[in-house]
Amino acid sequence: MQEVKKPKKPLIFYYVVVLLILMLINFLAVPWIAQRRIKSVDYGTFMEMTEQKEIGQVQVQEQENQIIFTDKDNTAVYKTGMMPDPELTERLYEAGAQFEGEIIQQTDPLLAFLLSWVVPIVIFVALGQYMSKKMMKNAGGPNAMMFGMGKSNAKVYVKSSEGIRFADVAGEDEAKENLSEIVEYLHNPGKYKEIGASMPKGILLVGPPGTGKTMLAKAVAGEANVPFFSMSGSEFVEMFVGMGASKVRDLFKQAKEKAPCIVFIDEIDAIGQKRDGRIGGNDEREQTLNQLLTEMDGFEGNTGVIILAATNRPESLDPALTRPGRFDRRVPVELPDLKGREEILKVHARKIRLNDQVDFGKVARMASGASGAELANIVNEAALRAVRSGRRYVTQADLEESIEVVIAGYQKKNAILTDQEKITVAYHEIGHALVAAKQTNSAPVQKITIVPRTSGALGYTMQVEEGNHYLVSQEELENKIATLAGGRAAEEVVFQSASTGASNDIEQATKLARAMITRYGMSKDFDMVALETVNNQYLGSDTSLACSAETQAEIDRQVVELVKRQHEKAIQILMENREKLDQLARYLYDRETITGDEFMDILNQ
Numbered sequence: 305m306q307e308v309k310k311p312k313k314p315l316i317f318y319y320v321v322v323l324l325i326l327m328l329i330n331f332l333a334v335p336w337i338a339q340r341r342i343k344s345v346d347y348g349t350f351m352e353m354t355e356q357k358e359i360g361q362v363q364v365q366e367q368e369n370q371i372i373f374t375d376k377d378n379t380a381v382y383k384t385g386m387m388p389d390p391e392l393t394e395r396l397y398e399a400g401a402q403f404e405g406e407i408i409q410q411t412d413p414l415l416a417f418l419l420s421w422v423v424p425i426v427i428f429v430a431l432g433q434y435m436s437k438k439m440m441k442n443a444g445g446p447n448a449m450m451f452g453m454g455k456s457n458a459k460v461y462v463k464s465s466e467g468i469r470f471a472d473v474a475g476e477d478e479a480k481e482n483l484s485e486i487v488e489y490l491h492n493p494g495k496y497k498e499i500g501a502s503m504p505k506g507i508l509l510v511g512p513p514g515t516g517k518t519m520l521a522k523a524v525a526g527e528a529n530v531p532f533f534s535m536s537g538s539e540f541v542e543m544f545v546g547m548g549a550s551k552v553r554d555l556f557k558q559a560k561e562k563a564p565c566i567v568f569i570d571e572i573d574a575i576g577q578k579r580d581g582r583i584g585g586n587d588e589r590e591q592t593l594n595q596l597l598t599e600m601d602g603f604e605g606n607t608g609v610i611i612l613a614a615t616n617r618p619e620s621l622d623p624a625l626t627r628p629g630r631f632d633r634r635v636p637v638e639l640p641d642l643k644g645r646e647e648i649l650k651v652h653a654r655k656i657r658l659n660d661q662v663d664f665g666k667v668a669r670m671a672s673g674a675s676g677a678e679l680a681n682i683v684n685e686a687a688l689r690a691v692r693s694g695r696r697y698v699t700q701a702d703l704e705e706s707i708e709v710v711i712a713g714y715q716k717k718n719a720i721l722t723d724q725e726k727i728t729v730a731y732h733e734i735g736h737a738l739v740a741a742k743q744t745n746s747a748p749v750q751k752i753t754i755v756p757r758t759s760g761a762l763g764y765t766m767q768v769e770e771g772n773h774y775l776v777s778q779e780e781l782e783n784k785i786a787t788l789a790g791g792r793a794a795e796e797v798v799f800q801s802a803s804t805g806a807s808n809d810i811e812q813a814t815k816l817a818r819a820m821i822t823r824y825g826m827s828k829d830f831d832m833v834a835l836e837t838v839n840n841q842y843l844g845s846d847t848s849l850a851c852s853a854e855t856q857a858e859i860d861r862q863v864v865e866l867v868k869r870q871h872e873k874a875i876q877i878l879m880e881n882r883e884k885l886d887q888l889a890r891y892l893y894d895r896e897t898i899t900g901d902e903f904m905d906i907l908n909q
């Protein structure tokens with residue numbers, strides 16, 4: 305969509321321009337006009353006029369090294385250069401000259417008056433008239449805001465044929481279905497009014513970052529062919545209290561004029577946070593929120609203004625904002641599932657030139673947990689990689705490598721590992737893969753590599769889920785912990801020592817074990833009691849404990865026990881398969897990267 309409205313220059317800009325023009329007139333034009341009226345003559349003429357007593361007024365300007373004088377009747381002004389002449393004053397006195405302070409200014413008082421008083425006043429009055437007319441037209445009233453402050457500055461997109469459509473947003477079928485009702489309403493409001501149904505005034509799009517919330521809002525506007533006002537929540541909050549509220553008023557006024565239209569407020573949590581009355585609370589934010597609440601109450605349900613807002617922290621929103629009559633509909637925009645990922649990849653792959661044999665299904669399986677924005681990034685990384693290696697098409701390998709770049713960073717070209725380090729990393733990675741493969745329920749291994757990455761990983765084992773997983777059993781979780789422990793277990797089995805390489809595995813294993821006990825009710829002692837709550841559903845798994853100190857100690861004890869049990873299981877598996885472990889680690893050490901198939905072949909020999 306094209307943007308049609310640029311932010312206007314503030315009024316102060318015009319005043320400064322006028323002031324500059326006036327200063328130019330006063331400093332340059334006035335002296336110039338005065339100078340032009342002065343006739344230059346030589347010193348001889350001056351002497352002659354003095355002798356013949358034809359001189360009226362005289363002014364000696366020593367600094368400029370010149371003498372300015374008039375004729376007897378003070379009608380013409382002359383100037384001449386100065387000469388060393390000690391008796392000049394005496395002779396002038398004898399000639400009857402009058403010694404005046406300022407000859408030039410006296411030359412034309414009317415012109416000077418006109419230039420320095422009348423012209424500026426006329427300019428200011430004209431400008432004032434022009435601006436007030438313009439503001440009345442824009443703001444619809446004489447009390448428009450000074451200096452452009454308090455204007456919403458919302459970006460306005462108008463209907464355009466190449467706007468984003470629902471077809472551009474892959475996956476997210478439920479959200480699209482929900483929003484298409486809005487489109488239908490904007491196309492044909494009469495149908496709804498007839499029955500007496502009114503559209504929700506506000507719709508809240510909630511979901512993790514990068515899942516296409518902004519895109520969906522634009523697509524609604526594109527499909528409905530109506531103007532689209534877009535503003536971010538943080539743009540409302542200003543340094544001065546009251547400015548944000550005034551911006552909200554302005555935005556709604558503009559929207560009502562353009563109705564039917566869509567107003568989109570991104571990151572609404574910036575203004576819509578709970579007003580919890582904390583000391584030192586943010587006055588400006590609260591006023592802005594209050595204004596938003598009032599405006600949303602103020603317009604009727606059927607005016608044709610639909611407000612869409614996006615946030616990834618729905619739980620932090622003020623309850624007054626989410627009550628029926630304001631944002632009364634909530635559309636979840638979740639991370640895409642396997643099919644969704646494949647579709648998103650295909651949508652973005654339309655823009656790049658592809659080799660025929662690309663298997664999007666496989667790429668989508670590898671990129672489990674990726675958001676739409678990450679998938680778009682993966683496709684772009686792949687295209688960049690193809691250009692870098694001088695090819696004209698993007699291949700499957702490009703896409704797979706770019707997933708690894710997004711997960712683990714670029715390959716480190718000049719990281720030099722010692723032989724001992726390299727063999728340790730090889731055993732560590734094979735340890736993970738072997739434990740995963742030997743536990744029947746673990747996902748098969750896709751790829752194992754010991755090429756260091758810029759993220760700091762010295763190697764990694766990529767596991768790929770075959771389909772969508774919505775439920776995970778206790779056994780699967782335990783196996784996962786065992787797989788994570790597999791790396792360290794292999795080091796212990798082979799070298800009887802531990803290294804720092806397992807820090808990330810340890811962190812993940814602990815998190816899983818803790819969640820099993822405190823949130824999933826998978827421990828005997830605590831039964832189905834929630835001991836921990838998740839603070840934010842969409843932004844990382846931030847949790848807070850809700851239990852007594854004794855219970856906390858007991859949780860810690862159980863977490864340790866759980867992880868220990870799985871660690872021992874991993875050691876057990878590796879000891880039983882010691883031969884395969886050595887064989888595979890050696891193979892990986894030689895090749896640096898092996899595929900899942902190669903791994904399974906050796907394992908099943």
Ligand code: ADP
Pocket residue numbers: 472473474475476512513514515516517518519520614648651675676677678680
């Ligand atoms: P959000 O507002 O949820 O943070 P955006 O709508 O800004 O995310 O999405 C960012 C980018 O990610 C989009 O420009 C688009 O390229 C890509 N994207 C996200 N979701 C999808 C999707 N479902 N289909 C196609 N592209 C998507």
